[in-house]
Amino acid sequence: MIENLLFELEMAAPQVILGLVNGAFYALLSLGLAIIFGMLNVINFAHGAQFMMGAFVAWMLLAWAGIPYWGALVLAPLIVGAFGVVIERTMIARLYKLDHLYGLLLTFGLALIIEGVFRNAFGASGLPYAPPAAFNALNVDIAIMFLPGYRVWVVIASLLVCLATWLVIEKTKIGAYLRAATERPELVQAFGINVPRMMTLTYGAGVALAAFAGVLAAPIYSVNPAMGANFIITVFAVVVIGGMGSIMGSVVTGFGLGLIEGLARVVYPEASATVVFVIMAIVLLTRPAGLFGRG
């Protein structure tokens, strides 16, 4: 009996951990989407493409400039974030007065352009990116399973960044401005705060979060142009489930759904790809505004 249970655990644990790693990416990506949406009222369809850019920039930094993983973890979000700032200034800023759906259409077009350019430049097959050997120190090798240290790091890094984002938004002055501008931009502007610039920087920060997730993902998944598109639709479902009202909501929903996906892979593998969407349907039926949404 006990042995049986241990065997079951042995089978399940890696999948659950894998789910947690996926959840780390869902959390980071949906956090970025929620921040951008809160401030700009734009759903950033290019989020997946910018995630992919983060991974590619990390690969380029290593292959062309010899800058290792730790450098990339800082530089790639800055580079891709700067790219986001340019995009916001030149294109998205023109659409604020229009229907929000135009923002979705614009960023969808951007996603197509970015993915197409990378596919032309690097082909559709993936490029390898090795994690630094230092992570082997984090390897978990216990009776029921072996867990590569890098995956432990991904979960920790994601949690840390989510926590830091939450602290900035809830506990600092900039965060207070941001929350105020999300509620009543005109009023905040009237107090002499440069709201358009805040919007630009918010978009840049959200994009940087996506790129950070991309660098984290580079050693796990092969660096390829489609890696973002595969993620982003699931992340949209995560966002619908969690509602975009709260930061903690995004984080909890992201990790939770990653775990559920991992469990589904153990219990009923055929459903693992669709379980998030099924949950979305159930949430829509019972709480249309999302678990953490505000009406």
Add this chain to the structure above:
Amino acid sequence: MADTTISLGTPEAVHEEAGFLGFTRAQALAFGVLVAFVVISPFFLYPVFLMKILCFALFACAFNLLIGYVGLLSFGHAAFFGMGGYITAHSLKVWGLTPELAILAGGLVGSVLGLGIGWLAIRRSGIYFAMITLAMAQMVYFFCLQAPFTGGEDGIQQVPRGSLFGMVSLDSDFTLYWVVAFVFLAGFLLFHRVVHSPFGQVMKAVRENEPRATSLGYRTDDYKLMAFVLSAALSGVAGGTKALVFGIATLTDVNWTMSGEVVLMTLVGGLGTVFGPVVGAAVIVTMQNYLAEFGAWVTVIQGVIFVACVLAFRRGVVGEIGNWLKVKL
């Protein structure tokens, strides 16, 4: 509430005379041109290419019914299009149905799927509606990837065209063209009739001001759902017809990129115009045809067109022409 809905290209024409089938005079003229083009072009152009345009034109019209007249942006219409294709292909190949029944089956399954997805999606509006339809369509995609009858990665291949009503063989492209042309024109007229019916008026009222429509006593959710189902049914018919023409149904047609393509076609032609989706479909299919050799650059070009349309060309081709001539097309 003008900024909460997709703003439409042309202003409401002052004299909206309800002439033939609800067409205004300018629209009747444009419809005449369209019919003439459909009748004459197969004598000059490759019929398979034209049939592809007609299938996508019907698909784009179906999509436009939602975005242009109810103000709902669906990012999941590939689900209905692709599933319609699978059902038509399956019923032609395995069940041996005649083509007209197979296409109807495609439309029927499209509408059932639309009923399910629409029922969920209309609980939210705006951006959430787009994300929900996209996610549900992705679920349909995974279903098609795994279900045995779709043939997974291979799709359903070598689908026989069969004989219309069991009598007229469709093996000749030229014969098939007239069937496809009939399906397209019938679908187009149905779409137009619906938009200009009392039902269509309520749809537009929902688009302009939903709380007001509710206060007037309309169950707006019912109207949205009916529009969604109708749009899904027409998409299923379009997908089924495409499967009949090419003798193949694959995952490409259920993929999210296909949902994006139909958005692009409608956007290029003009959101909320009667003829825009047809023109947009013709433009995009022609472009894909000529640029096919450039491989992945086609995606980039489509993205550029998307961005350009949103930033500078929101009325679309037909919307711009209508605006210039001061008529509603």
